Amino acid sequence: MDPALPHSPQGTAEPTEELLPLEVEEFSDGRLRKGAETAERILNAAEELFAENGYAGTTLRDIAKRAEIRNPSIYNHFDGKENLYLAVLERGLRPMWELFQQLAIRANQGDELDLHVVDGLMDLLAEHPNLPNLMQHETLSGGDRLHARLAEWVQPMFNAAAGIVSHSPSKRWSDEQTTLLVLALYNMIAGYFTMAPMYKLISGENLLEEEMRNKQRHLLHDIIRLLFSEENTK
Amino acid sequence: MDPALPHSPQGTAEPTEELLPLEVEEFSDGRLRKGAETAERILNAAEELFAENGYAGTTLRDIAKRAEIRNPSIYNHFDGKENLYLAVLERGLRPMWELFQQLAIRANQGDELDLHVVDGLMDLLAEHPNLPNLMQHETLSGGDRLHARLAEWVQPMFNAAAGIVSHSPSKRWSDEQTTLLVLALYNMIAGYFTMAPMYKLISGENLLEEEMRNKQRHLLHDIIRLLFSEENTK
DNA sequence: CATAAAAATGAACAAGCGCTAGTTTACTTG
DNA sequence: CAAGTAAACTAGCGCTTGTTCATTTTTATG
Numbered sequence: 001m002d003p004a005l006p007h008s009p010q011g012t013a014e015p016t017e018e019l020l021p022l023e024v025e026e027f028s029d030g031r032l033r034k035g036a037e038t039a040e041r042i043l044n045a046a047e048e049l050f051a052e053n054g055y056a057g058t059t060l061r062d063i064a065k066r067a068e069i070r071n072p073s074i075y076n077h078f079d080g081k082e083n084l085y086l087a088v089l090e091r092g093l094r095p096m097w098e099l100f101q102q103l104a105i106r107a108n109q110g111d112e113l114d115l116h117v118v119d120g121l122m123d124l125l126a127e128h129p130n131l132p133n134l135m136q137h138e139t140l141s142g143g144d145r146l147h148a149r150l151a152e153w154v155q156p157m158f159n160a161a162a163g164i165v166s167h168s169p170s171k172r173w174s175d176e177q178t179t180l181l182v183l184a185l186y187n188m189i190a191g192y193f194t195m196a197p198m199y200k201l202i203s204g205e206n207l208l209e210e211e212m213r214n215k216q217r218h219l220l221h222d223i224i225r226l227l228f229s230e231e232n233t234k
Numbered sequence: 235m236d237p238a239l240p241h242s243p244q245g246t247a248e249p250t251e252e253l254l255p256l257e258v259e260e261f262s263d264g265r266l267r268k269g270a271e272t273a274e275r276i277l278n279a280a281e282e283l284f285a286e287n288g289y290a291g292t293t294l295r296d297i298a299k300r301a302e303i304r305n306p307s308i309y310n311h312f313d314g315k316e317n318l319y320l321a322v323l324e325r326g327l328r329p330m331w332e333l334f335q336q337l338a339i340r341a342n343q344g345d346e347l348d349l350h351v352v353d354g355l356m357d358l359l360a361e362h363p364n365l366p367n368l369m370q371h372e373t374l375s376g377g378d379r380l381h382a383r384l385a386e387w388v389q390p391m392f393n394a395a396a397g398i399v400s401h402s403p404s405k406r407w408s409d410e411q412t413t414l415l416v417l418a419l420y421n422m423i424a425g426y427f428t429m430a431p432m433y434k435l436i437s438g439e440n441l442l443e444e445e446m447r448n449k450q451r452h453l454l455h456d457i458i459r460l461l462f463s464e465e466n467t468k
Numbered sequence: 469c470a471t472a473a474a475a476a477t478g479a480a481c482a483a484g485c486g487c488t489a490g491t492t493t494a495c496t497t498g
Numbered sequence: 499c500a501a502g503t504a505a506a507c508t509a510g511c512g513c514t515t516g517t518t519c520a521t522t523t524t525t526a527t528g
């Protein structure tokens with residue numbers, strides 16, 4: 001494993017590192033090994049339950065039931081609840097991590113990206129609706145369970161996002177504001193998905209359905225355009 | 235108690251109802267009765283712990299320890315964990331509920347309010363930093379524990395906020411967009427506080443300190459001004 | 469097809485949970 | 499200050515939790 005690395009807050013500007021070597025256990029014909037298949041079922045079940053109920057609110061027996069196994073079998077694939085949780089988090093964060101790495105590269109090449117970032121994020125989160133909730137649970141607990149890994153996982157994404165925003169044509173935002181702006185935009189975008197269950201209770205409408213998502217995408221475009229227009233310079 | 239009220243989504247536009255009769259148990263000289271004082275200590279401890287660790291992640295023994303009593307004593311003041319949680323939620327939501335009620339009245343009188351709303355919310359949340367986290371935990375769990383009370387508590391605030399936004403001078407936003415805009419603005423504002431612990435891990439800076447809060451307030455003012463300027467009409 | 473490894477299982481353990489009962493202490497009030 | 503009530507305590511019950519272990523069943527391989 002990692003040698004110590006006690007939340008060192010040195011943030012490399014370019015996220016070019018690897019997240020983890022992702023080993024695929026499968027036959028030459030692409031069929032998964034039996035063990036790897038149930039490991040995946042466990043991860044899927046755990047992701048859904050952790051996202052909805054958090055770490056403490058999720059039982060290994062609940063996870064096992066959803067994965068259609070008896071709960072000691074989990075220990076054939078993961079070394080305890082905490083490690084399973086970390087595995088879920090890592091697998092969940094990977095697509096977001098990759099998206100930001102990719103967007104950051106294009107931002108350094110001078111492409112205008114703000115709208116692409118929004119679209120990319122909306123698509124990604126729509127495909128992985130558990131991701132914002134997992135992140136939010138971690139955020140609320142102060143990242144206690146991530147702590148060491150947090151720097152290497154979240155920090156590069158944040159830096160990439162800040163880089164993208166600071167490359168925008170608008171000269172409106174100072175460097176100081178850029179940081180807070182990234183936070184605000186993230187909360188606005190991810191919060192949409194996080195809010196979905198409660199919004200459904202209040203209004204009856206399902207934010208996760210495509211029609212609503214398109215309205216949200218439209219709104220975000222309008223907002224981004226207003227925030228990053230070249231005209232006004234404060 | 236309430237007669238059924240199974241999440242009826244009829245939202246009265248003006249939040250003029252009462253939240254709950256708030257009974258104060260104190261002597262004529264203002265001193266709290268012994269019992270009422272420990273009840274308050276329990277509520278304070280529970281609020282902090284529920285906000286950080288959620289419902290499942292908080293034990294009555296933890297709460298008792300922080301309130302400096304033994305855990306069965308909690309039952310002299312609250313009828314079980316669930317009811318304590320609801321009491322925490324209600325006491326926590328009250329100031330926000332009152333703020334929105336007050337702002338909604340002024341909005342109906344035609345005052346321009348958008349910036350005042352932001353300032354009011356920032357001040358309120360700075361004073362009650364546990365509130366956004368409590369709400370967020372409830373949001374993530376799908377409001378399961380609130381469910382029935384949710385309509386009467388959250389719905390009026392949401393409607394008040396939507397009313398305020400739709401009274402803004404800008405003709406830019408359609409009614410449909412107004413709803414999503416309220417959500418986005420709420421997430422932006424409340425998310426700032428929710429993110430504080432993780433942001434501190436990443437950057438070392440404390441978002442809850444006044445200096446940072448003022449920068450955030452400034453940023454929010456800029457954003458609101460851009461979103462609700464009279465000029466541009468899309 | 470035999471064999472070893474991998475995976476799944478039932479049974480059960482210690483620890484911790486919400487909660488109750490019974491009793492003692494502290495407070496309030498006539 | 500005495501009596502009654504409210505509030506705090508100790509002890510512990512029934513249950514669930516994460517985890518272990520010995521065993522059986524399944525899967526992969528020479």
